[in-house]
Amino acid sequence: MSNDFDFNIDLNAIEEPNNDFxxxxxxxxxxxAEEWEQKVSKNNNTYLxxxxxxxxxxxxxxxxxxxxxxxxxxxxxxxxxxxEWIVAVGQEPGVLSAERMPGLMNQSFFAKVGxxxxxxxxxQNKIVSFLRPKNTVTVTPQKTQPQATPTxxxxxxxxxxxxxxxx
Numbered sequence: 001m002s003n004d005f006d007f008n009i010d011l012n013a014i015e016e017p018n019n020d021f022x023x024x025x026x027x028x029x030x031x032x033a034e035e036w037e038q039k040v041s042k043n044n045n046t047y048l049x050x051x052x053x054x055x056x057x058x059x060x061x062x063x064x065x066x067x068x069x070x071x072x073x074x075x076x077x078x079x080x081x082x083x084e085w086i087v088a089v090g091q092e093p094g095v096l097s098a099e100r101m102p103g104l105m106n107q108s109f110f111a112k113v114g115x116x117x118x119x120x121x122x123x124q125n126k127i128v129s130f131l132r133p134k135n136t137v138t139v140t141p142q143k144t145q146p147q148a149t150p151t152x153x154x155x156x157x158x159x160x161x162x163x164x165x166x167x
Contacts, residue, residue, distance in 0.1 A: 023123050023125045024054065024059040024113065025058075027058075027113060028112050029059065029111060029113050030110055031053065031109060031113075032105075032108045033085075033105050034052065034105060035051040036051070036104075041072075046070050047071075047078070048101075049066075049067050052127070064113065064125045068081060068082050082096055084129070088130035088132060089107035110131040112131065113126070114127075114128040
């Protein structure tokens with residue numbers, strides 16, 4: 001080995017990596033999905049594993065994951081949450097397919113994040129709810145007003161007209 005090369009790297013200037021895996025505080029955060037993959041559980045259920053990144057300003061670059069089980073005994077909750085995520089990024093729900101998933105990546109949205117406690121593992125963050133964009137308007141169906149009954153002018157024996165109900 002040659003001692004001719006002196007690289008003189010000051011290791012004191014190198015920042016320590018942030019290996020803090022403790023949960024972030026509960027609250028509303030701006031997130032974006034970064035990666036997804038389709039997997040099969042040990043119970044033979046298909047699920048989508050999605051990795052979300054916090055965009056900031058607080059806790060920027062921290063990561064959350066969610067698994068959406070889309071087959072099995074009760075996929076309704078996961079499918080509803082997928083729809084909420086799609087609406088949160090400002091897209092129409094439509095049909096979700098593998099071809100559509102890349103279009104959901106890197107689309108920012110807001111979500112309420114909570115902390116899930118368990119006796120089997122350390123506390124971890126969970127997306128409690130996906131929030132609709134502020135420019136999304138929820139339309140409440142209006143009760144239809146009864147239609148007016150058409151009327152007809154009918155001449156009387158004296159030749160004057162009166163208005164009567166059509167039916």
